[in-house]
Amino acid sequence: MISFPKQLIEGYRTFTTQRLPTEQTRYRELSERGQSPEVMVIGCCDSRVSPEVIFDAGPGELFVVRNVANLVPVYHPDSGTHGVSAALEYAVNVLKVKHIVVLGHAQCGGIRAFVDKIKPLSPGDFIGKWMQMFIKPGEVVEQREHESMQDFVVRIEKAAVFRSLENLMTFPFVREMVESGETKLHGAYFGVAEGSLFVLDQVAKEFLSVRDALKAGQ
Secondary structure: OOOOOHHHHHHHHHHHHHHHHHHHHHHHHHHHHOOOOOEEEEEEOOOOOOHHHHOOOOOOOEEEEEEHHHOOOOOOOOOOOOHHHHHHHHHHHOOOOOEEEEEEEOOOHHHHHHHHOOOOOOOOOHHHHHHHOOOOOOOOOOOOOOOOHHHHHHHHHHHHHHHHHHHHOOOHHHHHHHHOOOOEEEEEEEEOOOOEEEEEEOOOOEEEEHHHHHHHOO
16 A cells, blocks of 8 residues: 555545545536635634534535634735735635634644743744734733633633734735625634534624524524
8 A cells, every 4th residue: 555644545435435425416516617615714723623524514615724823914915925815815806705714713732832932932933933923013912810821821712813803804805805795704713622613793802602592593
């Protein structure tokens, strides 16, 4: 057998025998006419937080970008390479997505490392520089008096969602689509242990439980 992770080969075997037969037509259609997802999800690359799994999405339904701590940089076109910005530009200008969801989550390693100021967040590495765009110049992020470390980390995990939503609006093409009502921005937060999902009420600036909302609607 070729040198390739066994679990991936086994997963592909299951895919071809179980899921592919039921979705073969869908895959053929996507290959012929291309993708046209209405939703873009900007999530964390944490292996426990897969948007396709959380939202039970089929092929072609979500346009997903994942990075450390689900961060969106400020609009800054220059000679550098910008993966998130490029994906965002494609999603908005080419795919014309109707929704952009920033999906944060509990137990985020990037946020915890940022909070603890531990390695590998040294000044010269990639993660350190990436996480620095989470805060504005001169901004200080510290634990509040009488705030537990757990509450502090959760607050910062959710603050990362707020900051990414704020940064999204610095992109002219995003702002134009939002102000015209053609694209809507959303924030969400996933609890890994319980599988809980919270969505941001942007007026109240609070994350509300989807599970509670579903129960109330029954």
